[in-house]
Amino acid sequence: MKVTVITKELELKRPFRISRGAKTTSQSVFVKVKRHGIEGWGEASPNPRYNETPASAMTALAIMLDSLPEDCLPYQHIIQHLHPESKGQYSAMAAVDTALMDYVGKYMGAPLYRLWGADPKRMPVTSYTLSIDSPEQVAEQAKDAVDFHALKLKLSGDGEHDRAMLAAVRTVTDKPVRVDANEAYTDREVAAREIEWMEENGVVLVEQPMPAAQVEDMRWLKIHSALPVYADESIVSEGAIPGLKDQFHGVNIKIQKCGGPNAALRAIGMARALNMKVMLGCMVESSLGIAAAAHMAPLADVVDLDGHLLIKNNPFNGIGFEDGRLILSEEPGLGLHPNREIMIPDEDDAFI
Ligand code: MG
Numbered sequence: 001m002k003v004t005v006i007t008k009e010l011e012l013k014r015p016f017r018i019s020r021g022a023k024t025t026s027q028s029v030f031v032k033v034k035r036h037g038i039e040g041w042g043e044a045s046p047n048p049r050y051n052e053t054p055a056s057a058m059t060a061l062a063i064m065l066d067s068l069p070e071d072c073l074p075y076q077h078i079i080q081h082l083h084p085e086s087k088g089q090y091s092a093m094a095a096v097d098t099a100l101m102d103y104v105g106k107y108m109g110a111p112l113y114r115l116w117g118a119d120p121k122r123m124p125v126t127s128y129t130l131s132i133d134s135p136e137q138v139a140e141q142a143k144d145a146v147d148f149h150a151l152k153l154k155l156s157g158d159g160e161h162d163r164a165m166l167a168a169v170r171t172v173t174d175k176p177v178r179v180d181a182n183e184a185y186t187d188r189e190v191a192a193r194e195i196e197w198m199e200e201n202g203v204v205l206v207e208q209p210m211p212a213a214q215v216e217d218m219r220w221l222k223i224h225s226a227l228p229v230y231a232d233e234s235i236v237s238e239g240a241i242p243g244l245k246d247q248f249h250g251v252n253i254k255i256q257k258c259g260g261p262n263a264a265l266r267a268i269g270m271a272r273a274l275n276m277k278v279m280l281g282c283m284v285e286s287s288l289g290i291a292a293a294a295h296m297a298p299l300a301d302v303v304d305l306d307g308h309l310l311i312k313n314n315p316f317n318g319i320g321f322e323d324g325r326l327i328l329s330e331e332p333g334l335g336l337h338p339n340r341e342i343m344i345p346d347e348d349d350a351f352i
Contacts, residue, residue: 001072003065004032006343007054010286010311014141017132018154018182020049026284027054030315030343031061031095033072033103040072040103040333041316043289044095045256045307050236052091060089064096073107075100079262090237090259091283097260098292098334105333112295113328116265122298125324126305127152127178135161135168142169149324150204151177152304157184159194166201178304180207183233188217192224199226205302207252207279208232218247230279230302238267242274250277250301254293256285261292268299282307287316291334294319294326315342 010026029044044061046052064082072078079097086093105112113120128145129152130138142151153169155162162184169177179198185191191209198206205228210218212234222229228249235241238258241251253267264280271278279302280293287308297303305326308314318336320327329335 001068001070002034003068004034005058005061005065006030006032007058008315008343010284011313012284012310013312014310015131016284016310018180020182023284026311028286028289029054029057029061029092029095030288031065031099033068033099035070035072035103038103038106040099040101040106041288041336041338042095042097042099042102042292043285044091045283045285045289046089046091047256047283049233050090050257052089057089057092057095060086060092061095063087064092068096072100072103075104076262079260083259083263086259091256093259093263094256094261094289094292097262098255098289101261101292102333102336109332111328111330111332111335112261112292113298116296116299118296118298120298120328123325123328124297124300124303125149126297126303126326128306129180129304129310130154130165130169132156132165135164138165139168139172143172147321147324149175151175153177153179155179155181155184157181159190162194163197166198166203170201174202176204177202178205178207178302179203180232181209183208183211185209186211186214188214188221188224191221192226195229196226203227205230205250208234212236215247222247222249228277230277232281238263238270241267241270241276245274245276248276250279252279252281252304253300254281254283256283256289261296264293265296268296277301279304281305284310286311286314287319288334288336290326291316291319291328291336294328295334297326313342315339
């Protein structure tokens, strides 16, 4: 198995602001495995919130890829072996897992949604993310999202500003709005009051209203919230999900955070067993990382997979978009093609 690792800076179409800060670029680490002419690709989008950097992801990848066997078809055994080797660098683990699944899908001649038993005709609509900005700018962003049937508004934690942003969105559209607080509220009474106001203004769910550490407050808020609350930052790995049942109605599962598509599939199963709702989310990722989630997205209740639409220099082609939904390629594996002008061409078939 030949392995290539390529780091790439993804440029955002507009600065992306959430309650923790703003960014204009995002660094991804791409992994390619290749054997007998079949390529499998995976992407890591390291996140500082979870102690990940491109450098730490590269270090983990070097260890994991070094122990990759020649035959990767018994991938479940390989993934079980690699998970502890990743040392908590879940985005790096996700890149390897995704690359193996893309390879396996191509080897089997089937798109991954077929292998995972997902029906693309049951793809939920995906939301378009509005980043924190002036109310006027947020309204402009909402206007730009004409092709989407749902919006996701990032909150600042400044109640007055957040209400002004949502009110501005409401002046241009009555589409359902999902709100992501990114741990913005530290006072549960304030959170409950703001959520009640949101419910009156067409918000349908709230992601991570309070900091992950405020477990008792989240238990209280789940009971007193006017809207379903979904965990995001509270999920550090799939194993955390059972402990969240009494804090949240649903979980936002992200391939980058749980360590790959196989871990995400296990997390979906776990949430279902606990009778929790499933949202499938993403980081700022190229079409590659998004495709891995998109192939299992028909299994989710809520889909939030727009990371690839936020970047200018997308290194992969192959995900369509129609009537507010992602359209999957029917080609084997992830069904993607690298944009050779952006990705390093084929001759680099060596570990970098
Ligand atoms: Mg979130």
